[in-house]
Amino acid sequence: MKTDIILCGVGGQGILSIATIIGEAAMNENLYIKQAEVHGMSQRGGDVQSNLRISSNPIASDLISKGGADVIISMEPMEALRYLPYLNKEGWVITSSVPFVNIPNYPEIENVKKELEKLPNVICIDIEQLAKDNGIPRSANVILLGAAQKALGIDYDKIEAAVRRVFARKGDAIVEANVKALALGKEAQS
Amino acid sequence: MKKLLLGDEAIALGAIHAGLSGVYAYPGTPSTEITEFIQGNEIARERGLHSRWCTNEKTAMEAALGMSFMGKRALVCMKHVGLNVCADPFVNSGMTGVNGGVVVLVADDPSMHSSQDEQDSRFYGKFAMIPTLEPSSQQEAFDMMEFAFDYSEKQCLPVLMRVTTRMAHSRAVVMVKDEARKENEKNYDAAAANWVLLPANARRRNDKVTAQQAQLEEDAAEGKWNNLSGLTGKKAPLGIIASGIAYNYVQEAGVELPILKVSQYPLPKRLVRELLDSCEKVMVVEEGQPFIEEQVRGVFESQNILGRLTGELPRTGELTPDCVAEALGIPAHRAEIPSLVAARPPQLCQGCGHRDVYTALNEVLKEYENPRVFGDIGCYTLGFLPPYKAIHSCVDMGASITMAKGASDAGQWPAVAIIGDSTFTHSGMTGLLDAVNENADITVIISDNLTTAMTGGQDSAGTNKFEAICRGLGVSEEHLHVVVPLPKNMPEITQIIRNEINYHGVSVIIPRRECIQTFKRHAKEKKQ
Numbered sequence: 001m002k003t004d005i006i007l008c009g010v011g012g013q014g015i016l017s018i019a020t021i022i023g024e025a026a027m028n029e030n031l032y033i034k035q036a037e038v039h040g041m042s043q044r045g046g047d048v049q050s051n052l053r054i055s056s057n058p059i060a061s062d063l064i065s066k067g068g069a070d071v072i073i074s075m076e077p078m079e080a081l082r083y084l085p086y087l088n089k090e091g092w093v094i095t096s097s098v099p100f101v102n103i104p105n106y107p108e109i110e111n112v113k114k115e116l117e118k119l120p121n122v123i124c125i126d127i128e129q130l131a132k133d134n135g136i137p138r139s140a141n142v143i144l145l146g147a148a149q150k151a152l153g154i155d156y157d158k159i160e161a162a163v164r165r166v167f168a169r170k171g172d173a174i175v176e177a178n179v180k181a182l183a184l185g186k187e188a189q190s
Numbered sequence: 191m192k193k194l195l196l197g198d199e200a201i202a203l204g205a206i207h208a209g210l211s212g213v214y215a216y217p218g219t220p221s222t223e224i225t226e227f228i229q230g231n232e233i234a235r236e237r238g239l240h241s242r243w244c245t246n247e248k249t250a251m252e253a254a255l256g257m258s259f260m261g262k263r264a265l266v267c268m269k270h271v272g273l274n275v276c277a278d279p280f281v282n283s284g285m286t287g288v289n290g291g292v293v294v295l296v297a298d299d300p301s302m303h304s305s306q307d308e309q310d311s312r313f314y315g316k317f318a319m320i321p322t323l324e325p326s327s328q329q330e331a332f333d334m335m336e337f338a339f340d341y342s343e344k345q346c347l348p349v350l351m352r353v354t355t356r357m358a359h360s361r362a363v364v365m366v367k368d369e370a371r372k373e374n375e376k377n378y379d380a381a382a383a384n385w386v387l388l389p390a391n392a393r394r395r396n397d398k399v400t401a402q403q404a405q406l407e408e409d410a411a412e413g414k415w416n417n418l419s420g421l422t423g424k425k426a427p428l429g430i431i432a433s434g435i436a437y438n439y440v441q442e443a444g445v446e447l448p449i450l451k452v453s454q455y456p457l458p459k460r461l462v463r464e465l466l467d468s469c470e471k472v473m474v475v476e477e478g479q480p481f482i483e484e485q486v487r488g489v490f491e492s493q494n495i496l497g498r499l500t501g502e503l504p505r506t507g508e509l510t511p512d513c514v515a516e517a518l519g520i521p522a523h524r525a526e527i528p529s530l531v532a533a534r535p536p537q538l539c540q541g542c543g544h545r546d547v548y549t550a551l552n553e554v555l556k557e558y559e560n561p562r563v564f565g566d567i568g569c570y571t572l573g574f575l576p577p578y579k580a581i582h583s584c585v586d587m588g589a590s591i592t593m594a595k596g597a598s599d600a601g602q603w604p605a606v607a608i609i610g611d612s613t614f615t616h617s618g619m620t621g622l623l624d625a626v627n628e629n630a631d632i633t634v635i636i637s638d639n640l641t642t643a644m645t646g647g648q649d650s651a652g653t654n655k656f657e658a659i660c661r662g663l664g665v666s667e668e669h670l671h672v673v674v675p676l677p678k679n680m681p682e683i684t685q686i687i688r689n690e691i692n693y694h695g696v697s698v699i700i701p702r703r704e705c706i707q708t709f710k711r712h713a714k715e716k717k718q
Contacts, residue, residue, distance in 0.1 A: 023361065027194050027363060032362075032363065033194060033361065034360060034362050035362070036360040036361075037360065038303065044537060044569065045538075046534050047533075060441035060442040061511045063439075063510055063511055065510075066525065067523030068511075078531055078532070079534075081530075081531045082531050084527060084528065085523070085526065085527060087525075103532055106532060107531070107532060111530055112530065115530060
């Protein structure tokens with residue numbers, strides 16, 4: 001198997017925790033992993049992305065080629081569009097529908113949604129509302145991961161086990177909140 | 191044992207496993223995580239390895255030389271521009287040589303994700319005549335550390351290890367050894383005169399190190415880090431020289447060509463010649479500036495050497511798998527970003543004290559004709575962008591104060607310098623002394639958020655000492671002010687700024703409020 005994933009959003013939205021969970025699951029499956037992150041100045045409210053590559057064969061490049069990504073997981077709808085040149089023809093976009101408006105020239109959200117709807121494979125979810133409605137406001141990013149699970153090429157229970165391991169040191173309540181978030185995401189995409 | 195590690199973390203763990211006794215560093219993207227990893231590592235804590243942040247890269251390099259003098263192994267970490275700050279001890283460390291192994295880890299930032307230039311540190315290695323390593327994977331980075339320390343001691347020279355952003359900030363699975371080598375025992379084995387660079391001693395060392403170069407180059411040709419493969423005995427139309435992480439992009443393209451992988455310098459000319467002799471043309475693929483390419487081409491134009499200088503690869507900026515594939519003749523994937531997508535530049539955090547400082551400063555400066563504000567390196571450089579558009583310069587660490595002074599010397603008024611707390615102790619203090627000595631007509635704002643914020647909140651060397659430092663440098667008490675940058679204090683802050691601009695001499699205003707990011711982190715830690 002080989003899955004090339006672009007994780008994106010705005011600095012501070014928690015894309016790296018999604019990457020950590022996928023990385024944990026992949027390592028447990030003895031897969032090869034390469035994950036390029038962005039640290040430093042751009043983390044301050046700017047656009048951020050991480051290239052995550054998992055494969056059963058050795059991986060050469062840390063970066064994904066244009067047209068090479070199988071999945072874009074985005075915490076923000078306009079940010080999902082920014083990385084479309086990297087998506088392959090059959091690739092999936094799994095994105096939060098909630099705009100993060102911290103710039104004066106943010107486009108009309110309806111136009112952003114129209115642009116997303118042009119894509120053949122897109123899942124667009126109001127993860128923040130879903131998280132609030134279910135009493136897990138801090139686990140919106142894991143809902144998004146749940147919605148992306150099918151596109152990752154890793155079994156659901158393997159991802160769930162990784163969620164449990166990654167959050168274990170934060171206590172049972174946080175583990176269960178995130179397991180629930182993962183399930184909500186899975187449900188929302190089907 | 192298998193671990194998922196950032197390149198920076200693999201380097202850090204590799205150094206610990208190689209018997210490190212201390213890391214010396216100043217934070218700088220993309221090198222910061224190396225020292226942070228060592229600070230949090232169990233073996234490092236058990237052994238009491240030195241890992242506190244230094245005031246700047248120069249003090250870091252010199253402390254590492256002191257540790258080496260005592261026979262122990264030291265690692266120095268910095269970003270590429272930090273090497274300029276410690277260029278003096280770095281270059282001279284080639285002359286002194288080392289006793290305990292010294293590895294200088296420099297993280298370059300091509301494409302300037304978080305930097306002011308894209309200088310290539312390999313030039314410094316050649317310049318200082320010290321061996322240079324450039325790992326191509328996180329595993330290699332881990333494995334190379336032990337080699338680097340051993341080799342440093344064997345050659346009695348420091349070793350430069352150069353990585354770039356994509357190596358420093360990319361994770362991969364790394365096989366690590368279970369056992370960490372013991373630290374070196376303290377010893378006085380160094381030839382004493384090597385450390386005293388009086389001309390007579392330095393000349394002797396210079397002859398020795400110059401003569402050593404042939405051996406270093408032969409070691410690079412023979413060693414396992416450089417590798418020539420894919421020769422068929424027939425002349426190939428194209429061969430590749432790829433260094434460090436660029437090697438991966440060539441692999442990714444999946445072309446089968448003769449290839450010389452370079453991860454150890456001096457550049458092994460013997461292997462280069464072997465490749466050149468068996469190929470019609472050779473393309474040089476390297477991250478950063480055309481360091482290898484220029485050496486291979488020499489001063490003459492050659493139609494047979496391709497790379498950044500001939501336009502097959504972009505002349506500047508970071509390599510990508512796309513541009514390397516295209517250079518190798520693989521058609522590029524063409525797709526555009528939808529036109530409605532707007533740029534989202536980084537910005538100061540909501541609730542950040544720098545915001546209040548700029549609000550106050552802008553309000554006061556409206557009252558003057560042609561005010562000029564000299565900025566510095568840190569989060570507050572973002573004050574250049576809207577909505578503040580508050581600074582007119584940002585050159586290097588500490589240049590705010592000295593440039594304001596120079597501009598004032600040339601007749602500028604008001605001349606305001608704005609500098610962060612950590613940047614001030616890194617390189618601003620000496621400039622402030624210059625200003626005080628001439629009572630320059632400048633207003634210095636030390637925006638103190640009690641941390642090195644830009645790189646993620648590391649300790650700042652001058653915390654709780656700024657008033658004392660300023661007094662010690664000779665700033666007068668009546669022109670030294672501390673304020674709390676909050677909207678409710680605007681009237682007080684603006685009045686102080688106005689008064690001090692109107693005072694024709696050196697004044698220092700210290701707006702002090704904790705960085706909002708570290709504040710949130712500390713609040714969270716308290717709750718837990």
